[in-house]
Amino acid sequence: MDYRPxxxxxxxxxxxxxHKxxxxxxxxxxxxxxxxxMFPYPSGAGLHVGHPLGYIASDILSRYKRLRGFNVLHPMGFDAFGLPAEQYAIDNGIHPADSTRENxxxxxxxxxxxxxxxxxxxxxxxxxxxxYRWTQWIFLQMFNHWYDTAADKARPVSELVEYFKINGSAGVQAxxxxxxxxTAAEWNSMTVREQQDVLMNFRLMYRKVGYVNWCEALGTVLANDEVINGVSERGGHPVEIKPMLQWSMRITAYADRLLRGLDTVDYPDGLRMLQSNWIGRSEGAQVFFDLENTGKKLEIYTTRPDTIFGATFMVLAPEHDLVDEITTEAQRGxxxxxxxxxxxxTERERQIEKVVSGAFTGAHAIHPFTGAKIPVFISEYVLKGYGTGAIMGVPADDERDLRFAEKFKxxxxxxxxKSMYPGAGMxxxxxxxxxxxxxxxxxxLEAIQEVINRLSEKGIGKRRVQYKLRDANYSRQRYWGEPFPIIYDSEGIAHALPENELPLELPHTTEFKPGGGKxxxxxxxxxxxxPGGMERDTDTMPGFAGSSWxxxxxxxxxxxxxxxxxxxxxxxQDxxxxxxxxxxxxxxxxxxxMWHKFLYDKGLVMTEEPFKKVVNQGMIGGKSNFVFRANERFFEEYLMIKVLQPFFAEEGPIKIAQTDLEEDSTxxxxxxxxxLVIEVTSIKQVDKIERVRKTAAADNKRLLLLYNEELSDNINEPELVAQKIRRALNSRDNFIATSETPRSExxxxxxxxxxxxxxxxFTKLHVDVNLVDNEVLDxxxxxxxxxxxxxxxxxxxEHGSIYLCSTELEKMSKRYANVVNPDDMVALYGADCFRMYEMFLGPIEVSKPWDTKGITGVSGFLKKxxxxxxxxxxxxxxxxPATKDELRVLHNCIxxxxxxxxxFSMNTCVSHFMIATNDLRKLNCSKRAVLEPLTVLLxxxxxxxxxxxxxxxGHSGSVCDxxxxxxxxxxLKSDTKEYPVQINGKLRATIELPSDITHADAEAAALSLEQVQRWLEGKQPKKVVFVPGRMINLVV
RNA sequence: GCGGGAAUGGCGGAAUGGUAGACGCGCUGGUCUCAAACACCAGUGACUUCACGGUCAUGCGAGUUCGAGUCUCGCUUCCCGCACCA
Structure with missing residues (x-):
């Protein structure tokens, strides 16, 4: 019977x-x-052929591991909270729960x-x-823990409270x-509110006024990775920096462990690098400069403390706390x-136009070693969020400082x-x-150590490790997310809901628009x-909450x-x-x-890292097809090229007017x-037609009107138009135009x-790729x-009466009409064929274009x-029983x-199946001994x-078992091998030799070849390289 | 600017330092058919030669090696991250 998927x-x-x-x-x-x-977000657009690439690859691996005796966990679920559903609700009034369920x-x-x-x-x-009951529960665990940097793990806040009661804040490493x-006494005399404010600064989930990425258009705060080039990732709306009281996740506590952990996992190099750069560890020094006449100290961070004698100015971030205090009256303006x-x-302007700018505060810092007065500036090139938000300017050794110094003289x-190091950068x-x-x-390098020692001795600085990584904003002014299991009392103190009140369910609403920053x-x-004046937290958790565990x-x-x-x-385990x-x-x-490490600290998971091996799949690009729509001007050119040429000879030269839009007389x-004169125009241009008609009458010319639409209707029969012109030439009529209404638009x-x-x-337009087969439009x-x-x-x-489209590679997207739906592929070729073709396209990790036409190769293989x-x-x-040849094909394939x-090279696996199938066809093999193992392999x-x-x-159970x-x-061994014979590394001949031939015999056999002798021209080879089972190379 | 990755026929792509281009698409020719589609068979890097064969070919240029798509150095182009990180 035929193969009918x-x-x-x-x-x-x-x-x-x-059968489950x-x-x-x-x-x-x-x-x-x-x-x-990776957890899919169920978008309204459904899957296109790019999405399942990873799903198919992991499915193959799962099934393979199962066949090899593993108990394989291969689950799937949905990252179902998130902005798109909420945006859809705002736009269409469909509740996110409903659209999400459908998606x-x-x-x-x-x-x-x-x-x-x-x-x-x-x-x-x-x-x-x-x-999300448990997402809330983990949140509360983090709320109730702080990070002990001495023990290098999270510990309960209750232990911290006990410590404060006895020791105060002294010696806490957190x-x-x-x-x-x-002191302990101070702690014990604090109000509850004061104590809670202190503790909030230690919690792993904590509230702080943060400078956040506020997006007015979306009405929400965005995480750093949701902001691309100063605009929102979704929608491209402008983003500004705004202070707000928000939940924050103290991921910085884990920065070092997140960095070190990368050495213990099998991630792609690029991914490892990306994370490592994102964490951005740098070693340097924290240094305090006295501020003249204020008794205040200015804390800076530098990775180059050795350059301290080159510091000729200081720069604070514009938002730095000290700016207001230290600015002198003269400089206030x-x-x-x-x-x-x-x-x-805007953030975007800041990133795009990097102008050197700043202002002098009027204040001066005192150099800790020379005692020199150093002016203090503010400038936006120093960022509030990094280090201490203040730097020492060393123009001799830093490009940005140099530009600033040049601008402000x-x-x-x-x-x-650096004369000893030519080529070394600044x-x-x-x-x-x-x-x-x-x-x-x-x-x-030596100087860096020395100066840190001196600073420590003087008590004005110390070694410090700094991370680029920021604590993650954990509040969203949005509806479709996990509510915070937190209530505030009349004093504004945050209280965790008791565990037995979880989950705190998201209340129903029909109004999804954010407002007033809430x-x-x-x-x-x-x-x-x-009741009792308590209030709930009305923000919701970010998208990464649910997907972090x-x-x-x-x-x-x-x-x-x-x-x-x-x-x-x-x-x-993991x-x-x-x-x-x-x-x-x-x-x-x-x-x-990070969440995993936290749970590990709590003893709730067994491993420090959640993912042993990560593979990034490449994107599948779309192949867009284009059609060419004719503009008005096309029809004149068409008439000239395809119709009027033969009339040249017969009727004398044809005058062709210039662009006639303005000129009435041509x-x-x-x-x-x-x-006879001819006017080509759209039938819709009633005014123009009337005008030309009058002009023709005035000029004593007979007018032939050819409508674009009528030319279009007969576009594939130019002779019809030619006949019409011929009749017009021979007629006596003053005005000739079709009386039929052309259909063409x-x-x-x-x-x-x-x-x-x-x-x-022409105007080039996208056309749905599903209407196009091999560039030919259906x-x-x-x-x-x-x-x-x-x-x-x-x-x-000329090419068979077809309409050809042009192609280009673009992202697969509805917008480009190049989306190919896996369902359609399955309907046409079957799921097995689709799966194998996805794999056959190339290595999983590499991005590549989708091209449907290649799928017939895989389809043919399955039929064979x-x-x-x-x-x-x-x-x-x-x-x-199978023959030796058949067994070789089988075992080679296995x-x-x-x-x-x-x-994880799935594309070559498919090739091996094709090779084995082709070989077995040639051998006419239909033996169980070969086909049964091959079936399991497939x-x-x-x-x-x-x-x-x-x-x-004849098996009753599933092939999965x-x-x-x-x-x-x-x-796999064969008795003979076709050896390549090279002379000076170039292939000159091949020779069939026993697989187990010795060097001497192989050499003799090679030398006996006529082609070899011809190339040697009578000389003896200087050296003979023989690689058993590989090749023979004669060096002359 | 910094960091990472990539570059092989018309296309997707194969190649533990050892016969470059497996496998598939496409294309060409043939068989079958009234015809087309399907299917099957053969061919298919470029140049050259009647032919046997030869020459050149893995972005460019060097190097290591008996031998380099693969290793080393320099360059070009493209893709992806990051981007005032002190």
């Missing part, structure tokens, strides 16, 4: 569902393997269509209260935003003007002699110190205001006592293989690593030896013909689309593979496929066809 595939999908083939349970007798796809249903149906082996009983959705100190200017600049003191840490007192003569929840006063929930998704049971986490797009490199992957064409010209016309007579299908209503097509007759089992309707698999899956790639053939081979075949090297 549309019949066998639904059958097996039903079988899997009914993919249900996973804790089985201690088997080793575990956890394969995870998820569509996603699941599309995923199932691909035969993916998910255990749907483990599905999680972040917007499900049963799930990741904290608290500044200052207190300047500073105010500058601050106003800075405020007026500040002195430059050279402190590093900021390279090499050279000998000069003009630097006790540092003179030292190498830079989210929609703030408007639900019945919900937000509690979902992979743990899959281990134990139904547990209503714990976020995950100790038993489940003990067995499943994710062995994680695949997804590189866009999550610094957001999701960093946040979930026509498009006029004949030299005939009083627009004309499209085949790409292959556009070269004959001026490029500007005219019948196209005419049924509104884009081509009443359209005519000028077809290419099927035909190994069938002759017509007859199942022809025999139990005859070896290659096994090795290639292990190194099962991870084409699960439906494998199930069908497996059952035809078969055993992966092992290869035997003995079968």
């Amino acid at each position: 549309s019949e066998i595939e639904p059958k097996w999908r039903t079988y899997w569902k009914e 083939t993919y249900a996973v349970h804790t089985e201690h007798s088997k080793p575990k393997y956890y394969v995870l796809d 998820i249903a569509r996603y699941k149906q599309q995923l199932d269509n691909l035969g993916l082996s998910y255990d749907w009983d483990r599905e999680v959705q972040t917007c499900d209260p049963k799930y 990741a904290t935003t608290f500044e200052g100190s207190f 300047d500073i105010k003007n500058y601050l106003d200017w800075v405020k007026s600049r 500040l002195p430059v003191v050279h402190i590093v002699d 900021e390279d840490k090499v050279g000998k110190m000069i003009n630097s007192d006790f540092l003179n003569g030292m190498e830079v 989210g929609p929840l703030a408007q639900l006063s019945h919900w937000a205001n509690l 979902y992979f743990l929930r899959y281990m134990d998704p139904k547990n209503d006592q714990e976020f995950v049971s100790a038993e489940a986490i003990g067995y499943w 994710v062995d293989f994680y695949i997804g797009g590189a866009e999550h490199a610094v957001g999701h992957l960093l946040y979930s690593r 026509y498009d064409f006029a004949f030299g030896a005939n009083d 627009q004309l499209f010209v085949s790409c292959s013909l556009t070269g004959k016309y001026s490029p500007d007579v 005219l019948e299908k196209a005419l049924s689309r509104t884009q081509f209503r009443n359209a005519n097509f000028k077809i290419d007759k 593979f099927w035909q190994l089992f069938f002759n017509g309707e007859l199942f022809i698999v025999s139990d005859d 070896k290659k496929v096994t090795e290639d899956i292990e190194r 099962a991870p790639f084409g699960p439906h066809i494998a199930e069908e053939l497996w059952s035809r081979l 078969a055993t992966w075949p092992e290869w035997n090297e003995d079968y």
